[in-house]
Amino acid sequence: MHHAALDFPFAAPPAPATPQAVAPGVFWLRLALPWALDHINLWLIEDDAGYALVDTGLGDAPTRALWTELLARLDRPLTRLIATHYHPDHLGNAAWLSARCGAPLHMAFGEYLLAHALHAQTGGHDLAAMLAHFRRHGLDEDSLAALAARGNIYRRGVPELPTHFHRLADGDQLRTGAHTWRAIVGHGHSPEHIALHSDSAGVLISGDMLLPRITPNIAVTAAMPDEDALGRFLGSLRRFEPLPADTLVLPAHGLPFRGLHARTDQLHAHHAERDATMIAALQTEQSAAGLLPVLFPRALDRHQLMFALGEAIAHLNHLWHRGLVERRENDGGLRFRRC
Ligand SMILES: [Zn+2]
Numbered sequence: 001m002h003h004a005a006l007d008f009p010f011a012a013p014p015a016p017a018t019p020q021a022v023a024p025g026v027f028w029l030r031l032a033l034p035w036a037l038d039h040i041n042l043w044l045i046e047d048d049a050g051y052a053l054v055d056t057g058l059g060d061a062p063t064r065a066l067w068t069e070l071l072a073r074l075d076r077p078l079t080r081l082i083a084t085h086y087h088p089d090h091l092g093n094a095a096w097l098s099a100r101c102g103a104p105l106h107m108a109f110g111e112y113l114l115a116h117a118l119h120a121q122t123g124g125h126d127l128a129a130m131l132a133h134f135r136r137h138g139l140d141e142d143s144l145a146a147l148a149a150r151g152n153i154y155r156r157g158v159p160e161l162p163t164h165f166h167r168l169a170d171g172d173q174l175r176t177g178a179h180t181w182r183a184i185v186g187h188g189h190s191p192e193h194i195a196l197h198s199d200s201a202g203v204l205i206s207g208d209m210l211l212p213r214i215t216p217n218i219a220v221t222a223a224m225p226d227e228d229a230l231g232r233f234l235g236s237l238r239r240f241e242p243l244p245a246d247t248l249v250l251p252a253h254g255l256p257f258r259g260l261h262a263r264t265d266q267l268h269a270h271h272a273e274r275d276a277t278m279i280a281a282l283q284t285e286q287s288a289a290g291l292l293p294v295l296f297p298r299a300l301d302r303h304q305l306m307f308a309l310g311e312a313i314a315h316l317n318h319l320w321h322r323g324l325v326e327r328r329e330n331d332g333g334l335r336f337r338r339c
Pocket of ligand 1: 085189208
């Protein structure tokens, strides 16, 4: 409804693995993803001796074949790699690219550790912990068995991880060639997501925190079952509000856009609407799994089911933290009802 408020200066994405200039010294690189979300945007930034690369693509064979070709074609080497967060489409080739071109990886501490925990299936980040978490939220045994059959999906998208990195923390300044970038940490989609803002370039590399058409997945996971992930996400959006209105936003998915304030308003409105839908459905006691048809009135495949249930729990925890719904443990299962 507010889409008119967003301005898309580029009508179409560049051809796969063909860098296109989007701002002075900043280039757009698009790669395919084998999911319903079928692409990711990476960003090459002119650096003193080559290019800094923001995000690396999924660590699968087609992406690596493309990278091999692209590395041979690029006019200058990669100087450093920056990962916005731990998700496979962003971090999948970090160690692989580092090993090939010697470029060091920069990322947030929490993202680095979480990647390792998921890769090693430890610290409450294993499949058994996820299944127990979803069972507690009412997921049926057939769906649990289908999720169990998938095994360690993180390792499939991120086959190897680096053993050292440069830490990026909130407010850190990073200089690349002509531009200085400030790291803005955001929560909710991942623990310490890094977005990069450059005043001189007039650009915000927003990663998954600000996307033009879809809302990033906000999930509550087994290791932090009582977390208000949605509250943290909405709070993090406020960090972008002081940025200039004409900032060109470079998102990880979709097209670059202007209108970041309209977009944060839309995201607040979207989640408020979802909250209202849930409160209305919670006249009677419900589990998170029981609310899935209300939140997502369409068939979900196993991949979508995992995200959808995590998101339903995030909404329920958010309402619970705000004192709008009450939570009760019944026979090992968590149930929610409107206060
Ligand atoms: Zn992500």
